[in-house]
Amino acid sequence: MEKSLKRMATLHRIQMKGLELFYSKGYDHTSLDDILKALDLSKGAFYYHFQSKEDLMISIAENVLFRKVYSMLIEPLEGQSDPFLAIERCLGDALETAENNELDFGCVLGNFRNQFVGRNAAITKRLDDIYKVWEVNLVSLLQKGKSDGYLPRHLDSEGIATFVMSSYFGVRSLMASGNGRMLRYQYMQQLHAYFRAMVASPVG
Missing domain, CATH: 1.10.357.10 (Tetracycline Repressor, domain 2)
Incomplete structure (x- = not known):
């Protein structure tokens, strides 16, 4: 249960930060690295949730x-x-x-x-x-x-x-x-x- 909640929290964090950056900078001007850097997240953690x-x-x-x-x-x-x-x-x-x-x-x-x-x-x-x-x-x-x-x-x-x-x-x-x-x-x-x-x- 705890791991599931943690995964959901990470998923939500990625979505909200992605929304913020895509909205303020534009989708094309926001790289995956920009999102990972803002979240201090590894690529592995990102690809666990999104392709x-x-x-x-x-x-x-x-x-x-x-x-x-x-x-x-x-x-x-x-x-x-x-x-x-x-x-x-x-x-x-x-x-x-x-x-x-x-x-x-x-x-x-x-x-x-x-x-x-x-x-x-x-x-x-x-x-x-x-x-x-x-x-x-x-x-x-x-x-x-x-x-x-x-x-x-x-x-x-x-x-x-x-x-x-x-x-x-x-x-x-x-x-x-x-x-x-x-x-x-x-x-x-x-x-x-x-x-x-x-x-x-x-x-x-």
Whole structure:
């Protein structure tokens, strides 16, 4: 049992340090030696858990990134009634967390996808799977909101989900080098106006 816990702890350390370095320096600019040096770890210990740097990145996407996105952007929406109110609260909290993170370089998931799309199909697929889980949950929440009478039935749930996701990733990128507090305020004001306009608009 003790050896198993130690292996799990080492696995987690490698994943977290890999995430930190891949995120701050970029995947291509981070070597395996960089990770081992930062952890004071042998190559043997690394290869016990992972076959390669790519295998580590896939593991980070499937485990660490998925948990991060789920806890911040999906779990807060579960069991909520009013979809627009729930999404506003969820994104507002996520942006406030990012605003107060001195090591934030923009959205982790968005940054990584930009690094790998068109260059590494295996890693891109894992990242896109996370997008898909978030999208499915957003659409399900919106559809339920229509059924429960919170939203007009004519609204395009898929289109709204696409807008929410893309706009969130966009403002996160802007916040990385701009006035985070102001950008968060402006974004949330416009998101609120966008939602309220749809609720108030008649069919057609």
